[in-house]
Amino acid sequence: MLLSGGLDSTVALAIAEKEYRLKTALFFDYNQYALKGEKEAAGKIAEVYGLSVEYVELPWLAEGSSSSLIRGGGAISGNPADSTGVKDRYEGTEDISSVWVENRNGIFLNIAAAFASWQECSVILTGFNREESILFPDNSREYIDAVNKALDIGEIKNIRVESPTVDLDKKKIVKEGIKLSIPWELLWSCYGGGRLMCGKCESCLKLKSALVGTSAEKIVSFSKEK
Numbered sequence: 001m002l003l004s005g006g007l008d009s010t011v012a013l014a015i016a017e018k019e020y021r022l023k024t025a026l027f028f029d030y031n032q033y034a035l036k037g038e039k040e041a042a043g044k045i046a047e048v049y050g051l052s053v054e055y056v057e058l059p060w061l062a063e064g065s066s067s068s069l070i071r072g073g074g075a076i077s078g079n080p081a082d083s084t085g086v087k088d089r090y091e092g093t094e095d096i097s098s099v100w101v102e103n104r105n106g107i108f109l110n111i112a113a114a115f116a117s118w119q120e121c122s123v124i125l126t127g128f129n130r131e132e133s134i135l136f137p138d139n140s141r142e143y144i145d146a147v148n149k150a151l152d153i154g155e156i157k158n159i160r161v162e163s164p165t166v167d168l169d170k171k172k173i174v175k176e177g178i179k180l181s182i183p184w185e186l187l188w189s190c191y192g193g194g195r196l197m198c199g200k201c202e203s204c205l206k207l208k209s210a211l212v213g214t215s216a217e218k219i220v221s222f223s224k225e226k
């Protein structure tokens with residue numbers, strides 16, 4: 001199970017644990033701005049669901065990347081640095097190049113396939129979402145199908161990728177999360193590296209708007225800083 005500590009992967013976990021005997025949560029450290037918050041969230045959430053966590057460090061991905069989600073990466077197009085460390089959100093433009101981390105999901109899923117093989121797991125679970133797949137094609141069902149085709153050939157054991165959230169948008173994922181009583185207070189869905197989720201980056205804004213009017217709205221806390 002790929003676990004970042006954010007909403008999508010946590011809800012994917014909560015759905016999957018009804019159906020599968022989950023073994024390990026994989027957390028990837030690529031020196032992202034959100035590392036501290038994500039790592040802490042993933043560790044605590046895994047504990048709630050009784051999973052052990054493997055922390056996989058990918059320093060080379062951070063070193064080579066120009067993504068603004070990574071320390072040392074480039075700036076998000078047209079926006080100055082903000083107090084969270086991440087250089088502000090990318091104002092809804094369709095230019096994703098500044099927040100793109102090179103082949104991130106491809107790297108994560110292929111590393112996960114090795115872990116799955118070692119640990120005799122047949123399914124790799126991930127928290128993709130439908131909305132994200134519009135801008136990030138490596139979050140789509142089509143991508144999962146393509147990775148599964150590659151794993152059929154590239155791995156001698158029977159391992160496939162599944163995402164219980166791939167057809168859901170953020171609002172529906174929140175709804176599922178409420179139904180399954182996920183630990184809302186532990187989530188980290190922010191691109192930034194502050195003490196609290198910034199409430200201003202693209203990821204925070206998406207979560208905030210999906211939470212409006214729900215019972216989880218008051219539980220998830222964001223920084224009050226302007």
Ligand SMILES: [Zn+2]
Binds near residue numbers: 190192198200201
């Ligand atoms: Zn944020």
